[in-house]
Amino acid sequence: MNPSTANIEEAILSAILAGRINPGTRLGEQKLADLFGVSRTRVREAMMRLETRGIVQVSARRGWFVIEPSAEEAREAFQTRRVIETGLLQTLRRVPPEVVRSLKEHVAFEREAIDAGDVQSRACLLGDFHIHLADALGNRLLTEIIRDLTARTTLISMLYQPTEKAEESSHDHGDIVAALETGDIETAARLMDEHIAKVEAGLDLTAKPDPLAGLRELLTPSTFAGAPPSIPSPNPPLGRAPSGRRPAAPRAHRHSSRKED
Amino acid sequence: MNPSTANIEEAILSAILAGRINPGTRLGEQKLADLFGVSRTRVREAMMRLETRGIVQVSARRGWFVIEPSAEEAREAFQTRRVIETGLLQTLRRVPPEVVRSLKEHVAFEREAIDAGDVQSRACLLGDFHIHLADALGNRLLTEIIRDLTARTTLISMLYQPTEKAEESSHDHGDIVAALETGDIETAARLMDEHIAKVEAGLDLTAKPDPLAGLRELLTPSTFAGAPPSIPSPNPPLGRAPSGRRPAAPRAHRHSSRKED
DNA sequence: CTTACAACACTTGTATACAAGTTTGTGAGC
DNA sequence: GCTCACAAACTTGTATACAAGTGTTGTAAG
CATH class of the missing domain: 1.20.120.530 (GntR ligand-binding domain-like)
Known part of the structure; x- marks a missing residue:
């Protein structure tokens, strides 16, 4: 079966409603295209529809991201x-x-x-x-x-x-x-x-969402012995960026790993 | 200036809010592309966004039409x-x-x-x-x-x-x-x-909207002698001023369903 | 060891070409 | 004159190619 744009849209939306997709998740066009077996064109359509519905956002030439509401x-x-x-x-x-x-x-x-x-x-x-x-x-x-x-x-x-x-x-x-x-x-x-x-x-709207949350989540649950001793820990309330917020990049900037031992 | 898809979207939406575009109006991609000086791609994006907002509808390989709600x-x-x-x-x-x-x-x-x-x-x-x-x-x-x-x-x-x-x-x-x-x-x-x-x-929702309304509107106001004797006019007279301006899409091209005679 | 810089890989943005389907126009046959 | 079949023109659907940026990484200088 050849998924239509509506199928793609629906698949992503229900994944969000089910909590399987986190805010800030990057949704690459090519990845999705491969996944659904269609060309980027259709994926793009779906993403643009989801954007007008306020579900995702595009950051120019960086990618599509699930919204992270302020x-x-x-x-x-x-x-x-x-x-x-x-x-x-x-x-x-x-x-x-x-x-x-x-x-x-x-x-x-x-x-x-x-x-x-x-x-x-x-x-x-x-x-x-x-x-x-x-x-x-x-x-x-x-x-x-x-x-x-x-x-x-x-x-x-x-x-x-x-x-x-x-x-x-x-x-x-x-x-x-x-x-x-x-x-x-x-x-x-x-x-x-x-x-x-x-x-x-019940929400803590004062706390700026952690831009590294995704990475941290990916790393912490694997509690095998070889893991780094401690992820720096969810940081205390850090100052928020004054001018506009950047769509959190899913990957870490660079690992200036000054681990103290 | 190069109009973005948002510009096209907004132009069409405000024309609708101002009542300059009638329901059922056909919005051809190529026409709009020429009008705005962009390629069909951008127009298509705008139309698809408007579709998710419930403003226009696409009829497969026939064209985009401003919605005619039932x-x-x-x-x-x-x-x-x-x-x-x-x-x-x-x-x-x-x-x-x-x-x-x-x-x-x-x-x-x-x-x-x-x-x-x-x-x-x-x-x-x-x-x-x-x-x-x-x-x-x-x-x-x-x-x-x-x-x-x-x-x-x-x-x-x-x-x-x-x-x-x-x-x-x-x-x-x-x-x-x-x-x-x-x-x-x-x-x-x-x-x-x-x-x-x-x-x-105040609406007359029982009356099926006249599928020929657009055509009739285009033809009736010209009350010169040579005109056909009378447009059948199955409905009570609708007194809409012609307002001889031309809308974004010059042709009010309707899908003519079967006519009763 | 830190920092600046340049090259590279990767992603989206846009246009264009072609495929597929619909409507319209034309002419043959009755 | 009327109906039906068929072809031509036109429209959207989809994929693909290339252009334009962005972020990363390797490298060398301080």
């Missing part, structure tokens, strides 16, 4: 989600019983994944809850918008969230569904607002 | 706007005085354009009101979303609106601003909901 952009994304999702709930006059059932089922799946410790499924399901909720309105346009926003906030969480609070989120989801079941839309909207605000508050 | 899609677009814009207002806790002043000024401009009979400015300003309002939050992401949605509903209005009710819309805008000025956010949100609902209700 603190300001993170705030905007969460505010946008609060605006849209509370507005959505308030528009929902009544929730059909089968939708409630479907949502309850979804929350049950969340719990399952959490209990099983399945990190991948867990992240995917937690984001999917909001998409499913949007589906309740049956508005494809709105669902699409929320889907893109969810991808964005998922990436933000990966950048700034010190610890995942999956259980708490799932609990919130359960409360929202419960309110919907009793028909108390107003409460559901309030709970949603608080839920999103809570997720945002 | 009745169902129209409903979705208006519902989405209601959800987002009421949500936005409710998020707005207080409105800074200078924003209120700016909005009042904007409404004054609307009135001016309406009184002057400037159809082009009028349509542009009426849509721009909502974009300005979104600006009040200072959330660029949300503003961008609303901008795209406004483009979409502008096109829908061109397709389905039998008569423009510019004065009424501008009046509604004034009421909303007045409510904001007194700090009565709740009322502002309600007014906005009613306003958008009213605009939607």
